[in-house]
Amino acid sequence: MKVHERFLRYAKYDTQSDPESKTYPSTAKQIALLKDLKQELDGLGVDATMDNFGYVIGKIKANTTQDVPAVAFIAHVDTSPDASGKDISPRIIYDYDGKDIILNEEIGITLSPDTFKNLNEHVGEDLIVTDGLTLLGADDKAGVAEIMTFVEYLHHHPDVSHGDITVVFTPDEEVGNGTKYIDIENIGADFAYTLDGSYVGELAYENFNAAGATVVINGKSVHPGSAKHKMLNSLMVAMEFDKLLPTHMRPEITEKYEGFNHLHNMAGNCEKTVMKYIIRNHDKKTFAKQKEDFLNASAFLNKKYGKDTCYLEIEDSYYNMREKLEDNETIINIAMNAIKNQNIHPVTEPIRGGTDGARLTYMGLPCPNLGTGGYNFHGPYEYLSINEMEKAVEILKDINNQIVSKEQ
Ligand SMILES: [Zn+2]
Structure with a gap:
């Protein structure tokens, strides 16, 4: 299945989290998608579990006898409480012409490059947009779809050598609790990457x-x-x-x-x-x-x-993950090289906030953040570049290749 088809499938699930909730996960509806993801991992031959909190952890055993580090890839399934995530009705704009995109004629809502300058970078690409009534959920179902497509690639290419790889899908990131009950020991990785950024080429390892x-x-x-x-x-x-x-x-x-x-x-x-x-x-x-x-x-x-x-x-x-990552330059370099190998210019701007990766880094799992190809998160102007999603999957493949070859 293509990465954007996968995204469209996940987008159908309403997985909005709720900051007022006293339960974990904050909304039961997130569990439906998490269950589905566990099943999908099962189908791809991955040893997957879902714990009582909803965390889905999939483990792909190393197929090489070489001693290579274990890596994890992490994305969250919930969408922001800022805008409705119910009955999302995405539309694909093929070969975007650089003009205004009318999202919804009836309520008069337009996605325009005059307001959203970043659209100018996507002329000629295929984009996924909303119908103006909900958010899109690219944050972070784009990340989920990219990780899953990478897993599928490994499943169909047993000849590609890799170390231990763990994939993790979490609830409640948008309400600040994505890592609250996460079991770092069980993830069992030496380092990780969250796929929860915007521009593919974004590599974030500095936060407040x-x-x-x-x-x-x-x-x-x-x-x-x-x-x-x-x-x-x-x-x-x-x-x-x-x-x-x-x-x-x-x-x-x-x-x-x-x-x-x-x-x-x-x-x-x-x-x-x-x-x-x-x-x-x-x-x-x-x-x-x-x-x-x-x-x-x-x-x-x-x-x-x-x-x-x-x-x-x-x-x-929370603390700036940069300090912890400074002794671990290879984690940054691997991602940096993987981005460059896609002829993409890496952007490493400091985050003016925190990330789940920052919390994980201080819990002992160094974890920078990568972009997914989604833009204008948390509202009806959210859109997703299919071309960038495909590149994000290539970056994951490249990260794996580098981890394996680095140790040879
Ligand atoms: Zn996110």
Whole structure:
């Protein structure tokens, strides 16, 4: 089966995840596709299991006696809660002519290269688009389809030598829980790649170091009519706290490698105010310095207004995978070469967020991210280049060849 046919088949499943859910996976409907994928792996002669959490793990035993490292390929089946994933009705545009694509005449929704400049790069390619009513689910069913097509290729080409290969399909990535219950031991790989990026040629191995800070300001509420020298308005102190942080480090005025502190929630009254920040930076030292700024601001206010005025809690969320990958240059180089061998220009821009790969890297499984050929994720303007999907499969084959030949 062709990679895009496979994608169209998976797209039929509604696999939207739900951030409000208390269950795992967050929605039961994801299980339907995961079950189907397990069966498909069975049919391709792969030793596949699905655990109670829904993780599908397929193992392809090495067919070479040489000592080659074990690799895993990972993609997620859920689609974003940001847009409907029900009754997706994809359409193929053959030989794209570079003009506006009318997605849905009735509701007047058009995918235009004037707005989405990246379309200009796909003239002459075959594209898959939505009907304007749902997202497409290329994120990340394109990755799932590419991995599965690679598995099928190995099944039909027993002459292609390979080491141990594990394929992993996960639920709930879009709600930040894709790796929550993942069994790294069972995956049993030396390193891995997630296929969950956009442009095929994307190779992402740098992401933010991330922490969350909760600041609680305790004030003293007194009737405003008789408040002189008695009241401590926690709202005013909270604003003072924020002013003590560097003003140039905000998401709205930073980009690329520039980190930020972001106040994303603030609620309170005279008596008590709670502020929630996220702290982000690619650079470990600057990340530590930002956290120090929070501690200093808190200490300053406690000195000024009394020791129990400000209560601060900082919790790290995830770290930049680059540091862990630096001792493992070959993992990057293998992917870089595989991309170049397809005559594609590799792009290694830093991610301004986190990835499942970053979490896996710190769990002990080094895991950069590769592109899948999907664009404009999480909404009706999402589209997928069939040509790029095919190249993504070639990149997987090449990664395997390099792993085998590197050790010879
Ligand atoms: Zn994704």
